[in-house]
Every structure is written in structure tokens, then in C-alpha cells.
Amino acid sequence: MDRSVASETPAKAAPPDRAETSNADLGIPAAWNRAALVLGLLIAVALPFVVKNFMIFQLTTVMIYAIAILGLNLLTGFNGQFSLGHSTFVAIGAYTTAILMEFAGVPFYWTVPAAGMVCFAFGFLFGFPALRLESIYLALATFALAVATPQILKSTPLAPWTGGVQGMVILKPEAPFGLPLNADQWMYFVTLGIGLALAVAAVNLINSRSGRAMKAIRDNPIAARAMGINISLYKTTAFGVSALYAGIAGSLSAVVVQFVAPDSFTFVLAIGLFVGLVIGGVGSIPGAIFGGLFLVFVPNIAEEVSKGLAGAVYGVILILVIYLMPSGAAGLVRLAALKVAAWRR
């Protein structure tokens, strides 16, 4: 297993890197990237004024998933560590927000960084046993973590704080300063703002010295160590940062849904995030948004195709997507853009 992963990971990660370096000469023109970014932002800002409230809620959920997927991507796509257990960190983030708001009366906005820090600490600590685990073993340990999480949240010693099986109800904040926005629209913009800030942070992290160290560890841990990179430190920190993203996503989701309960954070969520990561594109920052869209809308589509067989339809769509877009949605878009750019030249 170790051998096959070591040989596959670089192969999987190579295309985006190669595209990055060749952007200048025969890749996608830089102006296109900028245009796509501006266009995406304009659409994102305009959308909540044209669609219905429920749609705004769904789009907010898309962004929340995207934030969590982004965090998972930092861990899996850029550091080569598996996780099938990120629902745990989403849960810790959500409960941190809920408990702070309920028992300490802290305003929502202050609980977001708190949730992030708490999750960073948990992720950093979980990173230590993770150091000993390679690829599939790590996937397994994190999967067990995801399955165990709802049981831990429901357990008697924690029940006074977590509300046990019933969970906790939270109030959604209204738009401040008399802004002409309803609560759904306001949360949409809060999520958009936090998501953009986290995406910029992720891009800067990836392009920094630390980011290069993370990628070096992913591509060849032994060579990375030989170059003087502190593998333990970077791996545990990557786990912490990844958990921080998931925790912030959890904190936002708690407020958007106005409710936290143990059964919102089952292994189904963990597997969903993983699916979103692969569908969006491993090792691609914009891919996270495609992953979020898939997670929110494809189950609905499956449900519409057939009520009884929704799970089967979802599975078939999943298989087809893997066949048709082996490098994820982001990879497909990049490929299409490259084709068009080459054809114009």
C-alpha cells in the first residue's frame, strides 16, 4: 500500500503544478483567470438579490461546504494526508459556537475565530497519532473518528453541555447597522466574506515557503526530510490548519441552520466532504466551490429522478463523474480553458 501511494500521489498532483509553471507561455492567459475571478465575484454578490430565500440558504450551505472542502484539500491535496473524518472538526466548530452563544452569551461573530482556534488545537493534537499512520490506515482511523463522533456528543458526561440527543437551538443574527438585508442574505454575505478571506489565506499559504514544504512532504517525504524540512511539525500543523477551516465551516453552519444536533455530524458528512474534494478537484483551490455545489444539489437531483432509488442514482452519478472528470471539475474547466487558449493561438 505504502509503495503504491508513494508512486501515485505525485502523478495525481503533477498536472496542476505543471499547468501553473507553464501558465506564462502556452497555458491559460492570466487575463482569463482574472476575468473568471471578477465574473465569479460579481455573480456571487448579485445572486442573493435575485433568487428566493431558500435558494440563498442553499447557496450559503454550498459556501460552507466549500470552506470545509478547502480545509480538507489543504490536508489531502497539498500535504498528502487522508481524512475521512473531517465531520468531527465541523462538529467541534459548530458546538463551540453553540456552547459559547448559549452559556457565555458571546455574540456570534466572536465565536467564529474561537471555533477556528479550538479546532486548530484538536486538529494539531490529532495530527500526532496521524504521524504514525500511512495512507489507508490514516483514512481508517479518521473514518472511525467520524463514526464515533455522534456517540461521543450524545454521551452522558457531555450531555449538559451539548444538549445530548436533542441538540441546541441557536438564533440567527440580524443584519447590523440597519442594512437593507434580511437574515438569510446577511448570513450569505458573512459566509461569502469569511470564505473569500480563507481562500486568499489558502492561496498565500500554498505559495509560501511553508506551502512548498507541505507539497514536498506530499511528493516525497524522505527527500523532504533530507532537505531539512521538519516533517512532524509541518504535518501536524497542516492537520491543525485543515481542522481550523472545517471548524469555521461548522461554526457558520450552526448559525445558518440555527440548530446543532449530534446526528448532523455523522460519517455521512465526512464522506460527503471527501466526495466533494475529489469531485471538485484534489489540489485545486477553486475546485472546492464545485465540490460544495455537488454536495448540495446532486442529492436533490437524485431524489427527483427516483424517490426510492435516490441513493442508487447518487452512486451512479458519482461513478460517471469519476469516469468523465478524473481530475475533478476544476481539472475539467482548466482543460477546457487550455483547449480554447490553444485553439485561439
Added chain:
Amino acid sequence: MELFLHQVLAGLATGGIYACMALAIVMIYQAIHHLNLAQGEMAMFSTFIAWQLIEWGLPYWIAFFLTIAISFVAGIVIERTVFKPLHGAPVLAHIVIFIALFAILNSAAGFIWEFTIKTFPTPFGSRSLLGDGLISAHHAGMIGVTLVVLVLLFLFFRHTRIGLAMRAAAVNPESARLVGVRVGWMIALGWGMAAAIGAVAGMLIAPVVFLEPNMMLSILLYGFAGAVVGGLTSPGGAVVGGFTVGVIENLAGTFIPYVGQELKLTIALALIVVVLMFKPTGLFGTRLVTRV
């Protein structure tokens, strides 16, 4: 002390279930070097097929072996149709396909046979054999069948040409291909065998936990724990690991407050993490040496 012994016996009885599952998991790991997340659902689906055959009036043992044959063929078909085109794809893509299979099988079983709980017959009877009902005839039969399967597997891998070819294909596909082993078909065969063993496990487990589409989830996790404790490269280790997990689960449930009853799955988690921390290859596994 008597309580302790009773709990150990009860643990061995449930451990038999996990050992069955762990054995199926290790089998497929041997063939494809991936942990199959859909393994439990495959076993569940096979068990439903057996249930349907018995409903149609077939005698138990005919249904039993017919189900094994159907599962074997189905395992090969799944490999040939779904996984062969993805040969060489990254591990992540494989895991997503496992998840897709999981969703498809679970949803299809619920659609065809509904989510109501069904009873499944046992060929061994449910008389009490030992310790006042702690180990019933069915539990003993289950453990017996698991051991028989284990011995058969051992003989197959040790003493047949095709078993040797399968091991070669798993350990070093390139070299195996060079000496004339048809690696692709060996992988398909591994899938077929894993599906067949899963079917045996499912049919033995169903009388204890009852038959329904979600019956396998926690068992799969304990099976994983058993496989990891024993070592993913060792079928014998997986069986020992399965029994160990059963016993530890029961003892913790009796002697540690809170933890045992409410946090059963957390015990599996703790066991996986602790064993992997101190012995990353499991108790009986062999270490793969990698080259830079």
C-alpha cells in the same frame, strides 16, 4: 471472576461476527491493496439474496452455496465493469467509487426488500451450548465456519498455483505480469473471493443481528478494527483480531462506566488508533519496505 469469564465468552461469541468480517476485508485487501468501504454492503446484499432464495422455498444449504456462487460471480462482474477502467487511477478516486457502491447497494436493497427488519434462519439451531446461553449453538457454528474458511484460504494460498499467482499479483504486479500471471484476472478473482467470503459472513451474522439494509455499518467498523489489530496482510491475524475486538468491547462494556454502553464505537476507534500507534502493521502483519 465468574462475571469476567462470562464476559470473555460473550465477547468471543460477538467476536466471531467481527472475525468473519475482518477475514473478508483482509481478503480483498490482499487482492487489491485497498480497504473496501462497500464490503459490508456487499455482504448485506448477498444475505438478502440468500433470504430471497429461502423464501422461494429452497433448502437452507442449497441457498447457502448458491448465494456464495452468485456473490462470487457478482464480485468479478463489479471488478470487471466498474474498477477495471479505473486501473491506475489515484487512490482517492477508488475510495469515491467504494462510496458510490455503498450508496447503490444500500439504496437498491432498501428498494427491493424494504427497510423492515427480517429474521434469518440458522442451520445450527439456537440451543445453548456453554455458559448459560452465552454461547449458543449458532455462535459455535459461526466460529467453526470462520475457522474452516480460514483453513481453506490458507491451503488455497499456500498450495495451489493460482493462489501463488494471486499473491504474486498483489505483491508485485509488474514482475508477476512478466512471468505470465494475468494480473487483471487475479484482481477480479480476489474480488470474487472477497464477495463470496462476505456472503458467508453476512449469512452467519444475519441470524444474530437480524437482516436489514443498514445491518452491516457498525459491524464493518468492528471488522476494520479487527483487521487492523491483526494486521491487514494476515488472514489468520484478522480472525484473531476480530475475536480480540469482541472480547475487549464486552469487557470495556462491563467494567468501565459510561464508556461501555454509550461509546461502543469509540472503543473501536481507540483500539485502531492505539494499535496503529504502537504497531503500525498490526499484531501479525508484515512490513512493506519502500525504496526512495
